[in-house]
Amino acid sequence: MTQASYGQFCPVAMAAEVLCTRWTMLVVRELVSGSTRFNDLRRGVPRMSRTLLSRRLKELEHAGIVERRPVPGEHGVQEYRLTSAGEDLYPVVEAFGLWGQKWVQSDVSLQKLDPSLLMWDMRRNLDPSPLPSKRLVVQFRYTDLAPANRSWWLVVQPSGDVDLCRTDPGFEIDLYVETDLRTMTAVWMGLATVATARRNMSLDGDPEIVRTMQSWLGLSPFAAQPKLVP
Structure with a gap:
């Protein structure tokens, strides 16, 4: 064309x-x-x-x-x-x-939420190096979404490969993350950290995986760039 x-x-x-x-x-x-x-x-x-x-x-x-x-x-x-x-x-x-x-203003960015894109980006940017060398499963549950889009699973293989699942993969869960989509998107974009978002986030699982979440979580490649507008 x-x-x-x-x-x-x-x-x-x-x-x-x-x-x-x-x-x-x-x-x-x-x-x-x-x-x-x-x-x-x-x-x-x-x-x-x-x-x-x-x-x-x-x-x-x-x-x-x-x-x-x-x-x-x-x-x-x-x-x-x-x-x-x-x-x-x-x-x-x-x-x-x-x-x-x-x-681009933060509020403008956070009005355009998309769980599919967020989870896909988290999958490909996740850093497995701080995690134990075994299969790990992290379940994300977004409380503000309809049931069909509420639950997502990241499966980290011992090889370091990461799979994204829309249905329960049937493995034991190492970490449950429950929050709203806006909070998780803000963390991914670098507008918040896991620590500052904890008031809107429930983390239940292996304490070491919880402690290192900020370092292994797949953030935006631009997350380290500070915002120059509110």
Whole structure:
């Protein structure tokens, strides 16, 4: 699908023609974050339709930012990989994120809550190194959500891989986290810490896992950037 042109030779205008269509930068964010399969990309943009995601990936492929590759050992399965041009977008995505963390007001950010995206980001950013080298299960229960979206499980494997489950995986729970979605999102964004959020959070489980939660919890890669607006 051909996008309307700005009609300017400026490199900013030409880059904007490729990258500034709706959802495109969020798809690039997911690719930069390491997602390569279509379904994983969808989990990072849960409100984007499959049809539109497919269209944006084709546009990025046409622009030379993404290429499709067959997955070895999986007949008919393809994954999306960044080209050299796509890899050059790492600092662009980082600059977008840092600007948003610094200059977008906290209340504006916390009006846009999404448990699917929050849990998916927590899964891929979780740091297993402070945790015991065994399978661990953390159950999150968001008290302000409807029953269908209330409970989520992170399963940390001894290898360090982390799985996100929407249904009970059937393992013993090492830590129960009960809170509201806004509180957990604020912690993830670096707007609060586990310690400062404890008045709105119930933690029940292994005391050592509770004690180190701030260090292993998968925070936003921009959480360390201080806000410059309230």
